[in-house]
Amino acid sequence: MRLHHALHILVFALAIPQIVKSQSDLLDMLTQEEEPLTQYTIATFKGTRIVSGHTVETQAEGVLQFLIGHRFGRLNAGWRDLFGLDNATVRLGFDYGVTDNLNLGFGRSSYTKVYDGHIKYRLLRQRYGAKPFPFTVTAMASAMIRSDLRPFGNIDVPIRSRMYYTYQIMLARKFGDWLSIQVTPTIVHRNLVQLASDKNSIFSLGLGSSVKLTKAMRFNAEYYMILPSNQILSEIQGEKVRNAFSFGIDLETGGHVFQLHFTNAQGMHEKFLASETTGRWLNGDIHFGFNVSRVFTIYDRYAKREKREARKKTTL
Amino acid sequence: MKNIPLLLLCFALNVYLSYGQIYYTSNGEITFYSHAPIEDIEATNKQVSCAIDIKEGKIAFSMLMNAFQFEKALMQEHFNERYVESHKFPKATFEGLIKDLEDVSLSKAGSYNIEVEGKLTLHGITKTVKSRGTIKVGIDKNVSAKSTFVVNLQDFKVEIPTMYIDNISESIEIKVDVKLKPKS
Structure with missing residues (x-):
């Protein structure tokens, strides 16, 4: 008798969810069909540079970015140089998205007349939901050639001695939708250095941050710390090499990002940040500067992917 | 113990009744236009899931906002980050009823003009929307549905900065195109 009762209850219990399901909307059924949701974190930084150094961000496939960087001279130069306006340096560069994760870049800086090229690859992406991952990882390798023949004094230096290499691993995490923090271990290798006591390979730790102020504006800060601090003993134009600190704001308008900032580093490349910054904030050796970026869509990546898949199907 | 066959029958019948009339797809297309x-x-979303219960005239859609594909990658980022805020509201859904179902005999092959009314949830806000469209029932029992309607961004609290008033339209045209198969 008891078993009989239990079975009745069981029949009823099994039937209830089915009755409820058939009465309730189809939407629940759709949700049940869907795979558990995993989403990638987007816009950890607004651009591919925090101020002068790279961010974990990459250009999407088929997108070409034109980046103009400008750093004026030192503010403490006073009226004579109109607070640094007379000694501006510029870097013009292109970054191109070969795939969403792989970027190639090229640039020319007027500061010490250098050409630089880089390859950047996003290895892992921060994501949340069913399969979360806590941060984004991007690696960058860059080579640089100094095109003035005499970097030190009056002796011509062969090309291999004017080569510089930079390697970075960038780890960044976006907290909520307002704060992003990046840690960037960096190695700068210089084929020729001024003094025997200078290290050829310099280790520097980069730290970066971006804080959302409004939907179109962010506050950014960047610090490159030479660790340990005694790796470069030579001076540049009578000044010691120091850690680079920069801060500024991002303003986003459609296809442009404007970045306005103050920094003690005049060069716009990790090699300058990590081994050639001589400005002292407390002395007023501060450069005002800006970056302007514009993106061009060379081709529609989705259309191309579809074509690629269609071609695969026909060849099969 | 004699109740076990009854139990199984009951269970099977329930499953049959709740799913028997349903047509389904997980790769429907929804495109929106801003003039x-x-x-x-x-932008087009090609991973829209849709189900139609032909007997009861019920229709439901569900899609991920970040699956909308834009030609310009930066625009896609802005759409998700600034406008629809996909990190807060990842999905858009619709559930509604086909009106005047008695005039539409969806069990027979043919093309029918229909009107659907239901609740659209977007950017965390639910509003009642009406839309006209067509449903085609094929001889092979496959069903396709098409519809075009307009959504006002203000209704769903998607704000356009005054700076972009000439770039982004306040009323967005939405085109739905789904091909469904009987759900097994």
């Missing part, structure tokens, strides 16, 4: 003085914007 503004400076530029036209268009």
